Amino acid sequence: xxxxxxxxxxxxxxxxxxxxxxxxxRPDEILDAALRLFVEQGFAKTRVEDIAxxxxxxxxxxxLYFPSKDALIEALVDRALGGMADEIGAAMRAYNGxxxxxxxxxxxxxxxxxEQNDVIAVPKLIIHEAPSQxxxxxxxxxxxxxxxxxxxxxMFSRAMDAxxxxxxxxxxxxxxxxxxxxxxxxxxxIFGIVPERGLSLDLLFETHLSVFFAGIEPVKEA
Numbered sequence: 001x002x003x004x005x006x007x008x009x010x011x012x013x014x015x016x017x018x019x020x021x022x023x024x025x026r027p028d029e030i031l032d033a034a035l036r037l038f039v040e041q042g043f044a045k046t047r048v049e050d051i052a053x054x055x056x057x058x059x060x061x062x063x064l065y066f067p068s069k070d071a072l073i074e075a076l077v078d079r080a081l082g083g084m085a086d087e088i089g090a091a092m093r094a095y096n097g098x099x100x101x102x103x104x105x106x107x108x109x110x111x112x113x114x115e116q117n118d119v120i121a122v123p124k125l126i127i128h129e130a131p132s133q134x135x136x137x138x139x140x141x142x143x144x145x146x147x148x149x150x151x152x153x154x155m156f157s158r159a160m161d162a163x164x165x166x167x168x169x170x171x172x173x174x175x176x177x178x179x180x181x182x183x184x185x186x187x188x189x190i191f192g193i194v195p196e197r198g199l200s201l202d203l204l205f206e207t208h209l210s211v212f213f214a215g216i217e218p219v220k221e222a
Contacts, residue, residue: 027065030055031079032118034072039121043069043129043136073136077143080122084113085147092151098164099155100213103177107205110181114201124189127182149174165216173216180208 033054037046048069052059066072088106095102114120123140130137149171156170184204187193197203 026055026057026061027075028079030057030062030065031072031076034066034069035076035118035121035125038073038125038129043073043125043133070135070139074139074143076122077126077140080119081113081144084109085144089148089151092148092155095155096158096162099159100209102155104209107209111201111205120185124185127186127189152177163218166218168216177208177212180204 030051034046034051037050037054041050046069048062049059051072052062055062066075087109091102091106114123126136126140152174153170156165156173159165160167160170181204184199184201188199
């Protein structure tokens with residue numbers, strides 16, 4: 001008599017194979033693996049098979065959640081910065097006072113996010129890959145920058161109308177505000193020019209906002 005086939009559910013739970021992990025954990029495991037590989041060997045050189053192996057799942061499992069490598073980038077951007085972008089946008093739309101308190105508050109939020117390695121790795125990856133993979137810059141623009149910029153521009157316009165800040169081109173004002181943050185990362189990550197204290201995002205934001213708001217205060221009549 002042949003031995004009865006053992007029911008997999010009766011097996012020792014400690015020996016459960018990887019495919020029995022909680023299904024709701026798999027997308028994050030795949031994203032973690034994809035991000036590490038994209039950083040290590042570049043977007044173009046990373047195969048879906050490599051991601052599956054690193055995540056401990058089948059290639060089909062990767063495609064089940066993410067139909068393409070671009071979809072993986074979309075999910076990485078959303079996971080790292082999408083929620084923050086939505087929060088900032090909603091707050092900007094509802095705000096009518098002087099912009100300084102709100103921007104100082106969100107400078108802290110942004111700094112906290114960017115100090116997490118798995119978060120700052122995403123914009124760094126986009127900056128590295130954008131010259132050869134322009135669709136990644138488009139994805140980042142659509143899912144982060146374009147979600148926030150119109151609301152910040154409108155908030156600055158309302159502040160000008162209320163006399164809180166001097167009248168300037170609001171879009172150029174937003175670009176002037178965001179530019180130093182991107183340049184700070186580019187100088188450090190692309191050119192290797194790092195301040196003695198490291199990235200020091202807290203010091204960067206404190207310095208930048210002080211200079212920025214000094215420059216947009218209403219002009220006092222003589």
